[in-house]
Amino acid sequence: MIIVCALNVIKLTCIGYTWFLFRKGAKRTDQTSLESMEGDHSLVTIGDAVASFLKRADKYTQDMPLVSKRDFAKGRWPNCGGDDEVAKRYRELTKAQRWGKAPTIRRWLFTVLSGSAAFGFVVYIVVHAYIILQVYQLPTNIKSLFTGFGVPQPYALTIANQFTTLGQQTQFWFTIVVANLAQLGVSAMYFLVSGLIAVMAIADEWSHFIVERKTLRLSSPHGIQRSSYMLLLPFKLSLPLMGGMSILHWLISQSVFVIATDAYVYAGTQATETLTAVTKNDAYMVGFSFPGGFLAMIMGIGLLVWTALLGLVNKLDGKSIGHTGRKLHMPLASSCSAAISAACHRPEDDNAAHLLPVIWGRVPNTDLWCFTSAKEVEHTLREG
Template identity: 30%
Template sequence: MDSASQHETHELLPISREAPSKSVTEVNLEEEKPKLNALHRWRSGWKFMLSLASVACVLVLLFNTGLLLWAVARDRVKEERGILFEGDCDYVGRVNTGLHLLINVFSTILLGASNYGMQCLCAPTRKDVDRVHQRGGWVNVGVPSIKNLGHVSGRRSLLWLCLLVSSVPLHLLYNSTVFYTTSAYGYDIFVGYDSPEGKNLALLDADGHDYTFRRLWSKAQNQTLDDLSASECYAAYDTTYQTKYGGVIMLSDDVEPATRYDWATYEQVYKPFNGKTPHPWMCTEGASCAEDAAKSNWAVGGYRVHSCLSERVPQLCKLQYSLPLTITVIAANLIKAVVLCYVSLTKGDDAPLLTTGDAVASFLHKPDRFSVGRCLLSTKDVRASYYSMEKHLYKRLNYQGNRTRWYSAVQVRDWLSVILFWSIAIGMCIFLIIYAEANDGKAIWDAKFGKTSSVDSSTLIKGDSWPTSLIANTIIANVPQLIFSLIYFLTNSLLTSMTLAAEWSLYAVLRRGLRVSWNPKAAQRQSYFLSLPYRYAVPLMASSATLHWLISQSIFLVGVDAYDPDWTRDERLDVMTCGYTPVAIVSAISVGGAMLLSIVALALRRLDSAMVVAGSCSLAIAAACHPKYDPNLQHEAQQVNIRPPEEEEEEEDMAYLPVKWGAVAVDGDVGHCTFTSEEVEMPEAEKVYQ
């Protein structure tokens, strides 16, 4: 026998009383008993979930495409923008809220479907696992893993990359494909002794700007001007963008004669440039103006004002869409739909190992020969020194018997990544608050969530070099969403790893059925969606949705259509920038901080048993699945590869039964721990196991 044959025989020796079982399709167990009809098998498997995901993507694609075609046919596109609705601001605002709620629902559906597809594509098959183990490596099972892409087929890696790339436009653009713009008005300010109501226009002395004054005079005759006190007038015009009132006549006892109406100045729509402040006409002494108005000491242009007559302006709000952004989102939607449909409808590779239960079931059916004799192998051991078969095979270890904490299931590198990105996100929030305080801290805490009408100049991101295009501001406004999506991905992966370790640890305490992703039989249980238990998944998704909404209210697109005092459009003064709301920022920090603290609190919990932590490491999982191995018989003769048919059948059924991890009965001083459906006992501390 040549050296290669001797080496292969030596590798098989420890699997005593065991010969390789018949060819099994790992997790795909439809040939095993009990037999179920094909429809039931399909509905209980990962392919069914993938089919639902692809159908959802197609439905969203049809809606997005249909809405775009309807919008283009309804109204012409001007400067790459179209109008969906126009008119009363309250109505347009409600439509905007409803449509953005729908967009967020669709975005969640698309990203959830995509994430599930990505996890299926990067999940290894048993063939992948065997190939990697033979090379002395390992892969992740049960968690999203970029590491796995180097070990799965090139086709699956390419499809995974397509899903990843198509997610970027959804994070950056989808929420801003439809956007709300409001109309802001410039206005003229006149000062007079009393109302022009009942006075002959020809006898009045109005200094210039005749068109605006004639309009105000006409409304005074119709008694449609609002009569406001000094404090009410100050509050009405103390806004960065005037959307409610237009021209105004300030009433003062200092004006003589009563037929005289002086034009004081005019206010144009505010452009957020450095060094420029809105409505400078109202006061020259800053913070004291509001007090003066309340005490009837408010002076405008040298006249003390006791009240004012103000005209209401028509509210012209629009719900617009960006054609290039919408087409980009539809293209991303199409890519996801095509990829998910392709994966769900094609046979492809063997079924992937999506959960640790899948892996345990596979290794119980067909034990992994590259992890034999190392039953106490942990994920920490594997990561500490890249696994070498020659170094670690048949290595005996002492059972420590110490219950570790949840955080031990996660690499230090992963913890550092989560903390780093959370720190970046919180740091950006704090920077915005400091920026606002440095500009003007008096009003930043009064701004309402994400409302253009309540935007204060101090909460606008301004500067002479700030971009004014829709696409640039859309990307800037949504970068925090992309950052948080990355944080969510890392946090979800971290939490999944810890909950996997917690469930793994329970197998040393309770006898339970395996949680599998394909056709559960007998005692086996259906897997969770994406491996995360619902008691953690639901709060995580709820807090994530809340945080996404708070982020959208923290920094948002500000679009203003400018009108001059004559109510004609002045596109030169249109505004497209970003605004932010400090109250929403602080709320986002609070929710994000609570999420992070909750994760840390969970990480400090102790596992239910002292079972070695395998985490998502395929090699450590495989090492715990050798139910027929006896370390005291590893040097016996070649009969180790012979097994009675009834014993083969019994082992194949083992994965369907409730299993438990522990020390099994062996003949000799060296113990052995494994998953099995047979009787086990808790390993003894400091005893040697192999």
């Protein structure tokens, strides 16, 4: 616990120092000044990236209307494209899009495979406990299985013999590491799942700009610009994720834990104390609990299923096109900076767009599909 607390103090100190440097730099910036356009490099939110490209257009993505992150896949850059190419991209954007399309297939696979590996570890603990129960002919009904939650039962001393050849100090530290490996796995899963959800949340916020005019959400807002989320994600996503992971960490701690055993010998009837401690025979083992492991398995599955349902059920916003019943969606940029840049080539006279409420669409009488503060935008291809 002392080591954990010390590491958390170091982590909080780093977070505090980073926040101090960030706020110190933010106070010196003015997004309306030319110096800010050259020196403000805060890119924390999707709004930061959009504001940066609106202030200073990227020449490398110019004349690339309606391109998405898929067009930049595998390091290839799309052609500027003629009318036929733009029309093809436009048709693609009229297809229904869900949150799950925002993360790459590789990210989905890596998260699912990592979750499956962690799931397999917990299943091993649960099955191993059940087999031992049967070997010792102990009751395996529901009531008996869930007796002694978080408490080491006599039958639940696993991989104890493997450590008997180690010295006491080595044995102590080794069992601590083994017992907490599952906690490390859960922490890694948190980063994977939170990253997956963050990409989907970015896509959701991005898609709103086609149907609603609003200001950008920045890490250092100015004027009427919106501030970033306190937990970097909307509460409806961050609170269930953090709450679920906290419960999972606790359940894991009630599933696998360190057991210290004290050794005694019979001192005889004539001795003052019937038992005499033999400290050289004290040992440390890794214990497990069936109910803790089973509940941890259910909670882990629940979190993964919840994440998958977020991607499968939720749809990205779109703008209805006339009376066709179809909707036009924004090009899916996710965290691809090139795709974001391509959507930010505003009209030349709209130089304060990043400070004002903006909407994405085609500027009337032009071929510009971009974020703009113009009063009106269109969402159909330009005729002719």
